Amino acid sequence: MEEVAGRVLVVDDNxxxxxxxxxxxxxxxxxxxxxxxxxxxxxxxxTGEFDLVLLDIMMPGMNGYQVLESMKADADLRNIPVxxxxxxDELDAAVRCIEMGAEDFLTKPFNAVxxxxxxxxxxRRKRLRDLEQxxxxxxMMLRQSEKLATLGRLSAGMAHELNNPAAAVQSGSKQxxxxxxxNLRLGQRLRLDAGTLGGLVNAVMTAVATPQVLDSLTRSDxxxxxxxxxxxxxxxxxWELAPDVTAMGLRVADxxxxxxxxxxxxxxxxxxxxxxxYAILSVSKEVQEAAQRMSELVKALKTYTxxxxxxxxxxxxxxxxxxxxxxxxSRLGHGIQINRDYDESIPVVEAFSSExxxxxxxxxxxxxxxxxxxxxxxxRTRLAHDRVVVEICDxxxxxxxxxxxxxxxxxxxxxxxxxxTGLGLNISYNIIVQxxxxxxxxxxxxxxxxxxxxxxxxxxxx
Amino acid sequence: MSNEAVQLDSNALxxxxxxxxxxxxxxxxxxxxxxxxxxxxxxxxHSGIDAGNPDQVRLNAHSLKGNAGDFGALHMAKLCLQLEMxxxxxxxxxAHSLAAQIAREYQGVAQxxxxxxxxxx
Numbered sequence: 001m002e003e004v005a006g007r008v009l010v011v012d013d014n015x016x017x018x019x020x021x022x023x024x025x026x027x028x029x030x031x032x033x034x035x036x037x038x039x040x041x042x043x044x045x046x047t048g049e050f051d052l053v054l055l056d057i058m059m060p061g062m063n064g065y066q067v068l069e070s071m072k073a074d075a076d077l078r079n080i081p082v083x084x085x086x087x088x089d090e091l092d093a094a095v096r097c098i099e100m101g102a103e104d105f106l107t108k109p110f111n112a113v114x115x116x117x118x119x120x121x122x123x124r125r126k127r128l129r130d131l132e133q134x135x136x137x138x139x140m141m142l143r144q145s146e147k148l149a150t151l152g153r154l155s156a157g158m159a160h161e162l163n164n165p166a167a168a169v170q171s172g173s174k175q176x177x178x179x180x181x182x183n184l185r186l187g188q189r190l191r192l193d194a195g196t197l198g199g200l201v202n203a204v205m206t207a208v209a210t211p212q213v214l215d216s217l218t219r220s221d222x223x224x225x226x227x228x229x230x231x232x233x234x235x236x237x238x239w240e241l242a243p244d245v246t247a248m249g250l251r252v253a254d255x256x257x258x259x260x261x262x263x264x265x266x267x268x269x270x271x272x273x274x275x276x277x278y279a280i281l282s283v284s285k286e287v288q289e290a291a292q293r294m295s296e297l298v299k300a301l302k303t304y305t306x307x308x309x310x311x312x313x314x315x316x317x318x319x320x321x322x323x324x325x326x327x328x329x330s331r332l333g334h335g336i337q338i339n340r341d342y343d344e345s346i347p348v349v350e351a352f353s354s355e356x357x358x359x360x361x362x363x364x365x366x367x368x369x370x371x372x373x374x375x376x377x378x379x380r381t382r383l384a385h386d387r388v389v390v391e392i393c394d395x396x397x398x399x400x401x402x403x404x405x406x407x408x409x410x411x412x413x414x415x416x417x418x419x420x421t422g423l424g425l426n427i428s429y430n431i432i433v434q435x436x437x438x439x440x441x442x443x444x445x446x447x448x449x450x451x452x453x454x455x456x457x458x459x460x461x462x
Numbered sequence: 463m464s465n466e467a468v469q470l471d472s473n474a475l476x477x478x479x480x481x482x483x484x485x486x487x488x489x490x491x492x493x494x495x496x497x498x499x500x501x502x503x504x505x506x507x508h509s510g511i512d513a514g515n516p517d518q519v520r521l522n523a524h525s526l527k528g529n530a531g532d533f534g535a536l537h538m539a540k541l542c543l544q545l546e547m548x549x550x551x552x553x554x555x556x557a558h559s560l561a562a563q564i565a566r567e568y569q570g571v572a573q574x575x576x577x578x579x580x581x582x583x
Contacts, residue, residue: 014525016496020481020532023492027483058524060517087528089543109531112480 005029006051006123011041013059038062053082146423160330165290172287186273207248208281244275300326314348324360335373341380355431362424363392370396393450468570474534486582507561520549535571
């Protein structure tokens with residue numbers, strides 16, 4: 001067995017004992033410090049790193065029991081193993097110490113062989129526990145960072161999704177204001193009678209209600225016709241006006257009618273006023289749609305995270321999947337087609353709602369990564385007895401058979417260092433298997449990878 | 463006060479030698495330390511009895527008992543255990559004479575340890 005050396009604190013009020021123990025321990029290769037009473041010992045423990053304490057029970061002032069008690073009450077010292085030193089005639093004291101959390105005991109007179117064996121096994125156990133603690137701590141940090149990374153990806157996606165409608169609202173409202181000012185001036189100049197005005201307003205309203213969809217060739221023909229006609233009627237900015245009027249769906253015949261109503265002097269202003277009104281109304285509609293889109297996104301975000309709600313909810317599986325897709329829209333990009341095959345007969349499922357969305361997010365995110373911007377994402381749901389089955393499939397290159405058994409292991413990743421923690425699928429696995437008593441499996445070949453999640457309709461009581 | 467020759471237990475001494483890894487220099491340092499600290503502890507036995515402080519008696523007897531055991535002074539260790547028990551129960555009747563007995567035994571132990579030291583030179 002390899003040599004085990006540690007930093008040991010010897011606590012004994014008797015100088016001869018301290019000397020004897022530190023001589024022995026130093027010869028064994030340990031790094032030894034000594035304390036002549038409990039108070040000094042606790043001070044040394046709080047400032048230094050120790051692997052082990054050899055503690056005499058019977059000491060004046062603060063005795064061994066009190067030292068042990070203080071150590072066990074202190075989170076920083078609790079894990080340092082303590083071996084108590086007791087006389088053969090006071091084994092009940094040693095037992096009491098073990099009950100208080102001492103790791104082991106040694107009897108006097110000291111015996112070199114026992115001392116070495118017990119000390120080494122003690123230090124070895126401490127090392128293992130430290131390693132375990134360090135590992136657990138590291139894993140906890142990584143799990144946290146994985147959560148943050150998911151959150152980061154989602155916020156980046158959300159920022160992107162919100163940015164487009166926000167830009168539309170901003171430029172749209174500016175456009176509306178400018179156009180409205182122009183129209184007010186035009187209206188002042190025109191001084192139209194109520195009958196004529198009514199006809200023009202109706203024409204604009206009809207145009208807004210029935211937007212024209214023209215292919216570009218036809219539209220440019222119409223614009224050309226209209227521009228020629230306008231020019232023929234002495235209108236200077238015919239080429240500027242023609243496209244706006246055509247956009248309303250008005251053609252030469254409509255222009256002719258308007259000309260008869262308002263006369264040649266007012267024709268240009270009238271058409272400009274109509275085109276302006278049309279623009280105001282259609283841009284308002286766009287602004288309204290953009291604002292609605294933003295509010296839908298925020299609503300999706302709210303339901304996605306189940307903010308301010310109990311962890312266990314009656315979950316509509318499709319709603320969760322759809323919200324996830326909303327959140328992941330920019331991650332998926334335009335090159336990925338989404339196919340849905342939802343079984344609408346699936347009832348609500350009792351589940352950890354937010355965690356479940358984390359699973360969909362991980363699976364969709366992996367699918368998106370595998371397809372690299374091009375392919376098909378297929379989501380299929382079905383009811384199988386008392387279980388809901390969700391399949392998320394992509395058309396990526398597939399997972400090589402030799403690594404398929406490892407993909408749910410913690411820290412397993414195929415992504416370059418710094419890009420993945422290797423915890424996404426492991427977290428998904430824990431959420432499905434441990435929290436929901438469900439199953440998650442993968443079936444993959446080149447061009448088709450399917451993750452199948454199945455969870456019971458009700459959480460088990462345990 | 464007559465000094466009887468005290469024999470230190472050879473098993474205990476062999477054990478002690480093993481504890482220090484056969485290092486004579488450390489062994490003599492340990493013996494010297496005990497010889498220098500023991501009189502203070504012996505004195506504390508008496509002062510504890512005089513002051514009616516059984517804890518002080520118990521602690522010092524305990525400490526002496528341990529050292530005596532390590533050096534193979536088995537009789538002294540036994541006497542110290544008796545006094546330690548008196549301290550533990552708080553009944554110090556006859557403690558003075560027991561403490562005197564321990565001090566007397568210590569004279570022989572100290573002599574034997576001096577001899578041991580001389581042999582280590």
